[in-house]
Amino acid sequence: MAMTDDQWYETEQGKAADSFVETAIALSIVLASAEVGAMVTDKLGPLFDWLMTNGESLGAPAEGIEDIRASKRYLDMLKPELAAAVRYSLIVIGACSAIEGFIEQFIKSRIRDEPSQLDGTDFDAVTAAQRRSVSDPTDAEQVLDAQYRVIKGSPTKGLKRADPKPPPHDGFETMLSTVGRGGPTPPMVARDVNNAYVLRNVWAHNAGYADGNFTANAPAALSVPVGALVTVTRGDAQRYLSVIMTYGMIVANRERNYHGLGPIPMTGKPGETEWGLAYHSLYT
Numbered sequence: 001m002a003m004t005d006d007q008w009y010e011t012e013q014g015k016a017a018d019s020f021v022e023t024a025i026a027l028s029i030v031l032a033s034a035e036v037g038a039m040v041t042d043k044l045g046p047l048f049d050w051l052m053t054n055g056e057s058l059g060a061p062a063e064g065i066e067d068i069r070a071s072k073r074y075l076d077m078l079k080p081e082l083a084a085a086v087r088y089s090l091i092v093i094g095a096c097s098a099i100e101g102f103i104e105q106f107i108k109s110r111i112r113d114e115p116s117q118l119d120g121t122d123f124d125a126v127t128a129a130q131r132r133s134v135s136d137p138t139d140a141e142q143v144l145d146a147q148y149r150v151i152k153g154s155p156t157k158g159l160k161r162a163d164p165k166p167p168p169h170d171g172f173e174t175m176l177s178t179v180g181r182g183g184p185t186p187p188m189v190a191r192d193v194n195n196a197y198v199l200r201n202v203w204a205h206n207a208g209y210a211d212g213n214f215t216a217n218a219p220a221a222l223s224v225p226v227g228a229l230v231t232v233t234r235g236d237a238q239r240y241l242s243v244i245m246t247y248g249m250i251v252a253n254r255e256r257n258y259h260g261l262g263p264i265p266m267t268g269k270p271g272e273t274e275w276g277l278a279y280h281s282l283y284t
Helices: 014-052 062-077 079-112 123-133 140-152 168-177 187-206 212-217 234-258 268-272 276-279
Strands: none
Touching: 014 079, 014 140, 062 140, 079 140, 079 168, 079 234, 168 187, 168 234, 187 212, 187 234, 187 276, 234 276, 268 276
16 A cells, blocks of 8 residues: 555654664664763873872862772773673664564564454464464454564474574565565675674673684674673674664565555765665665
């Protein structure tokens, strides 16, 4: 069904896409502010030293100077490379959470729009079993949650996830194909979505220290031995946030194309990047 841009942004899919882009922009702002935080942290050490030396003569209470001394001890224990990696890894973790939330809302909205699209598929029988696992089978949202768990590959009640688990991008595409919205992704975008999750997982699940899973899947630029700290730079955070944002826009564009609309514009500096050029290549 043909729509205008304004009409599309009023649909559930359009609202989900809009929220996703807003979250990505917010993460970009947080990324920029992380640099300010780093500069403040760098200046705190000398400031604390000065206050400990001169605070008493300036009339500062003894307990206040002791608090500063304790803070300085903690600051001295904080390794700069660890502090930076923590700041920037949180951006990557946030970006991965944002794309997961967007795809969940996108798929659920497609099922709400066309519930019959799962009829007669492998998911039909499985979701029938899932309906029996919810507390209220007449609650449409509970049933929808059960259907989504099956599509995601994490059902309950003895239904097992396929093993081995596919790379994140491939998993997303399999999920999207169940509601008719799978499609092509530029290879470098698919690759870096997967790389973002390699980085996300080692920080979310292993405090940033490389394990066997990380070393087996990490790109060469991030590779470190097992047990070593996986550093994350501002450039890493910017790259993976941008690539995940690009992938989300590609998914949204599949729904826009269905309604006769062109792709979401990517202009300015983002459009001139490697992933920006790959994005444009899909639509020219």
